[in-house]
Amino acid sequence: MNQRPILMFDSGVGGLTVLREARVLMPDRRFVYVADNAAFPYGDWEEDALRARLIQLFGRLLEEHRPELAVIPCNTASTLALGDLRAAFPDVPFVGTVPAIKPAAERTRSGLVSVLATPGTVKRQYTRDLITDWASKVEVTLVGSTVLARLAEVYMREGFVDEQAVRAEIAPCFVEKDGRRTDIVVLACTHYPFLANRMRKMAPWPVDWLDPAEAIARRVLSLVGRAPTDGDLPQGRDAAIFTAGRPDFATARLMQGFGLDVVADTVAA
Ligand code: DGL
Numbered sequence: 001m002n003q004r005p006i007l008m009f010d011s012g013v014g015g016l017t018v019l020r021e022a023r024v025l026m027p028d029r030r031f032v033y034v035a036d037n038a039a040f041p042y043g044d045w046e047e048d049a050l051r052a053r054l055i056q057l058f059g060r061l062l063e064e065h066r067p068e069l070a071v072i073p074c075n076t077a078s079t080l081a082l083g084d085l086r087a088a089f090p091d092v093p094f095v096g097t098v099p100a101i102k103p104a105a106e107r108t109r110s111g112l113v114s115v116l117a118t119p120g121t122v123k124r125q126y127t128r129d130l131i132t133d134w135a136s137k138v139e140v141t142l143v144g145s146t147v148l149a150r151l152a153e154v155y156m157r158e159g160f161v162d163e164q165a166v167r168a169e170i171a172p173c174f175v176e177k178d179g180r181r182t183d184i185v186v187l188a189c190t191h192y193p194f195l196a197n198r199m200r201k202m203a204p205w206p207v208d209w210l211d212p213a214e215a216i217a218r219r220v221l222s223l224v225g226r227a228p229t230d231g232d233l234p235q236g237r238d239a240a241i242f243t244a245g246r247p248d249f250a251t252a253r254l255m256q257g258f259g260l261d262v263v264a265d266t267v268a269a
Contacts, residue, residue: 004068005031005032005065006022006030006031006032006068006070006220006224007032007065007069008032008034009033009036009058009061009072009077010033010035010072010074010077011035011036011040011041011076011149012036012037012040012041012153013035013157013191013251013254014073014149014192015073015190016254017191017193017211018073018097019031019258020258021213021214021217022216022217022220023259025220026220026224030236031238032239032240033240033258034241035241035243036057036243037242037244039053039243040153042074042118043144043189044118044146047080047120050076050120051084054080054081054085055084058088059088062092067092068224069093069094069220070093070094070095071216071220072085073190074190075098075188075190076120079099079120079126080126082094082098093223095216095220097190097212098127098188099121099186100188100210100215101113101127101131102130103210103215104184104186104210105134105137108138108184110180110182110183111138111139112138112141112177112181112182113138113186114140114142114143114173114182115127115141115142115143115185116170116185116189116192117142118146118189119145119146121144122142122143141172141175145169148191148195149191151165151166152194152195155194155195155198157251158250163202166198166202173185174203174207182207183207183208184207184208185210187209187212190213193211196211237261238259238261240258240260240261240263243265245265246262247262
């Protein structure tokens with residue numbers, strides 16, 4: 001069996017929150033995980049430079065891995081370049097990730113919703129358009145965090161996170177107005193679900209933390225379907241590629257824990 005893989009791309013380890021859901025839904029599929037850690041974090045990048053980097057990087061990744069489909073479980077990249085990538089590589093189906101503003105607007109009872117994301121995602125026109133199109137009757141507070149993605153990376157590698165820093169970063173999400181309170185916080189960065197328990201602990205009141213990982217995995221499944229196999233597991237282990245070269249020991253162990261073999265990067269930035 002020579003199955004084409006599904007390529008998952010993120011700036012760092014955040015996309016693993018989506019990979020773990022995808023594995024549950026598609027155990028018979030092979031995945032290649034790419035972390036563009038040479039450019040992490042994406043949150044502060046200037047838009048034109050990041051767009052150009054993504055198109056150049058994908059040109060090489062798609063040629064090398066010939067994936068059946070490419071997933072970008074990264075809001076910062078998707079809200080910027082999904083359209084450009086689709087236009088540049090029309091033969092490859094792409095699944096992107098954008099802030100879950102529509103489901104939040106449908107579910108909120110208080111009418112106060114917050115979107116927690118990187119500064120890049122917060123300032124995107126794409127995000128503003130989502131609010132205009134789907135949440136015009138709801139008050140949406142956009143909160144851009146410069147440090148949470150980095151805290152999530154450290155937490156995943158070292159098992160430690162500064163809880164007071166988490167408290168400070170999520171605090172602006174909690175709004176009280178006319179006796180109403182924020183009841184949904186959209187996790188609009190794939191790194192954040194790794195910190196969800198700490199966020200719950202440090203939150204001033206309970207809210208629904210909306211994590212889109214499973215929805216993204218379902219979207220992928222709806223496009224690729226189950227693998228046409230006779231029940232065999234895919235040959236070989238899934239691969240992880242880091243654009244900055246071989247990652248440190250803790251990161252390599254983390255990848256191992258997710259069933260990924262770190263392979264040499266021939267796409268190095
Ligand atoms: N994980 C990325 C996202 O979903 C961004 C993290 C970063 O590189 O700043 O937006």
